[in-house]
Amino acid sequence: MTRPTALLLAALLLLAALHLLVPLGPWLELRRSDPGLASLLLTEIRLPRTLLAAGYGAVLGMTGAALQALFANPLASPDITGSSSGAALGAVLGAYWFAIVDPLALAAFGAGGAALALVALLLLAGRRSDTATLLLAGVAIALAAGAATSLLLALAPSPFAFYDSFEWLMGSFVDRSLPQAAAALVPAGLACAILVRRAHALDLMALGEDVSASLGYPPRRVAVEVVGLSAIAVGACVSVCGAIGFVGLIAPYAARRLSGGHPGRALVPAALVGAILVVLADLFVRSAPAGRIVPVGIVTTVVGTPLFIWLVVGMRRRLTS
């Protein structure tokens, strides 16, 4: 492990501990009056939230880095490619139309939706398209998936679907159970563990697809693996926590500064940066006025949009200079 990676990991562990224990005062008070309830609160309510925030952030960072490496484009990410929207569509279909309650089955619907969106992107834009084509195709897929999601919610058998979905689909970690956290994080963790093993192939893709193919990594196979694994990881997390924007875009950008520009070697640092960003965003959400729920996805989008614009302006300047 390199020094920056170790530092990132230390920072993440510190923030995660903070996320788990803060606010400390009420919890200490509860422990004095009812120690059993206090430990229950920690493991049943706070722990899933901390695990999901860190885990989902890591998934966004790593899949973002992998998709950027695959598409050779620093603007590819789960949200920009429409895969988060696809996952939300899959999850809504499963939850409201097939009345699926089991979180793991719901995660499979999410993964299916994300995979469909990524395959649509590959068909529309191709692997090595220019930025404009990639973004337009991604926007088209996100819009189509968003519209389909709204339609499914509007026509859903449950009259409360729209209301429920605000808190679910906009990205939130509030009141998720440990089994729900496991349903999101176990498949996502496995997918990410396999994804990390593709880091070298993704680095070689920086030299062009022909070079990686000549070295025994056929680009089509790498693409199928990266798309499939990213879809599983993102889909499982979205089905439990909803869509969270911009982390998958920003975290790999920061991580490549640590990996000397290598797109594959950035996978692990990107996961750590992503986890840190989402834990921070959720800590911020917790400080909202009592009784008001601010979805964490809105925080990341509000903070991420200026960064995204800055990135686009920077790219434009490089292209025209």
Next chain:
Amino acid sequence: MTSLLSARGVAIDGRLHPTDVDVAAGSLVALIGPNGSGKTSLLRALAGVELSRGSLAIDGEDVASAPPARRPHLLTFLPASRDLAWPIRARDIIALGLAKADPGRIDRLLDLLELGSLADRPADRLSTGERARVLLARALAPSPRLLLLDEPLSNLDPYWVLKTLELLRETVRTLGCSAIVSLHDIDRVGSFDRVLLAAQGSMVADLSPESMLASTELARSFRIERGESGWRVSRA
């Protein structure tokens, strides 16, 4: 003499007709042909990038079944494109060519290609010619048995054209490896042992440089002829 490369019936649907290529160890082979004649297709087929049919063996070892860790020792492929998607430093680009880290080897290559002062510059801050040299160093890095180089001399200034040809001769002589090099400038074939001429997706001639330059196949494929003051457009 036993051959280092033995390619049997390699083909790409619609672009390269089934072709046999044998290359002896220690030889420099030039690959010429008009635009769209199949030079790049042949190199890509030999590199295993795209292969509809046929088989490839290097020193008797089947290339298709070699695992990724073994590939760079068998062959490396330098595509004609000099594009790099990410701002990786010159030194790290060369390192990508090696199966395992070897800083000493990278320093030697940086010296050889006079890239020392550019070693820490990211790819997006190198000129096209400088990037061409860095990418050539990447292809040379693992000391492969077979170098497949697509237009390595384009974008290079005269010094580097001559220097690269010298370097390739030196490499095949000392390592006993071979190189197949596609060229635009047919007057450079004199530096090679053997010349392959591609036309319409087939290899139509395989001659020594002198015979190739004098051949009717070359004149016919390129639609040029020898005049008193060098090549001119064929009148026939």
